Amino acid sequence: MNVRSSLYLLGCLFTIGLTSCVSAGKIEYLQTHTKEGQTVYLQAQVQEGLIRFQADDVLSITVNMKNGGNVVSDYNLPLMPSATTYEVGDGSIDQGLGRQTYLVSKDGYINFPTVGLIKVAGYTQQELEAYLWERVTTNGLKGNPIITVRLTNFRITVLGEVNRPGEYSINRDHITIMEAIALAGDLTLSGKRNDVKIIRSFPDGKTQIVTLDLSRADVVSSPYYYLHQGDQIYVIPNSARKRSADIGASTGLIINLVSVLLGVVNTVVILTRI
Structure with missing residues (x-):
């Protein structure tokens, strides 16, 4: 094994030693x-830990009710083609439909169908569902609607x-x-x-x-x-990781310099023996 290879091997072993010295208590x-x-x-x-809605949140809100029909649809955003595609039996693509979403404005509001502007910033999911239930029922929606709120982003x-x-x-x-x-x-x-x-x-x-x-x-x-x-x-x-990064960046240069110096010394020794 030549001098360069020996030095490189020693450098690698030293680097591995630094990175492997991690006690069990630290992991x-x-x-x-x-x-x-x-x-x-x-x-x-x-x-x-409960998520509270804030500006720029994107919300999915649906209103459902048994036998609600067109009355409930007035409280939902229109259906739009979904971004998700599906393979069907004949090989064609059925894009499907999905509800539009609400973008919470910078001041914390959304424009809810039929009801109008509603402040949603600061509410948790359950709190907003309860608040929307109160708003739509006092706005004239009879029965017991089911409000579902989801944060999509x-x-x-x-x-x-x-x-x-x-x-x-x-x-x-x-x-x-x-x-x-x-x-x-x-x-x-x-x-x-x-x-x-x-x-x-x-x-x-x-x-x-x-x-x-x-x-x-x-x-x-x-x-x-x-x-x-x-x-x-x-x-x-x-x-140890930081040290290994520093060593990794400079190990090659150090090995090359040492190899050059050893080469010079070796040349001088040979010349003095002639």
């Missing part, structure tokens, strides 16, 4: 100081030391940070469990950055354990 989630078999009860702030972004970074669409009205991490394929061994950032933007233009320690069990009691629409999660690399 475990939800750690407690209880004995094995003991149960820990923690109160999650579920109410804080609930997305989160996971970045940094995870196995599948990216943007994820959520098809329900709440998600925890642990569930978001699972969607992204879990943290890598180089991700800092005790320093996970949540970046949250607000309609007034303000942005908040919060740090969560996922290695502690009491993280479930944090008001940020449940995510909001548009949240970004950033997992910071640990110090």
Whole structure:
């Protein structure tokens, strides 16, 4: 094995050694100081985790009622061709129909059929369903209508030391940070469990950055354990990962310089023996 190959091998082994020195305590989630078999009860702030609608949200709202007929249709947006296509038996494409959606205005309103402008910002899904039920029944819709509200643009972004970074669409009205991490394929061994950032933007233009320690069990009691629409999660690399990145960028240069120096020394030695 020549000098260059030997130096390169030593550099690789050194880099691997730096990245592999991660203790088990630094990669475990939800750690407690209880004995094995003991149960820990923690109160999650579920109410804080409920999605509250805000400006630029896109809502799907439908009003249904048994034997409602044309009366109920007055309280729904018209059907439009769906973006989803389906293969049918004869090989043709049936595009299907779907309800239009409501875009919440900058001041938090939607224009609801027959009723008019309704402020929806600040409501949870259940609260808005109850409020709309009250508005449509007092507006003249008789019977017991069923109001269904869905947030259609609930997305989160996971970045940094995870196995599948990216943007994820959520098809329900709440998600925890642990569930978001699972969607992204879990943290890598180089991700800092005790320093996970949540970046949250607000309609007034303000942005908040919060740090969560996922290695502690009491993280479930944090008001940020449940995510909001548009949240970004950033997992910071640990110090070993940072060092390996620095070493990786300079290892080749160092090896080349050392090889050149050894070559010069070797040449000088040979010349002195002549």
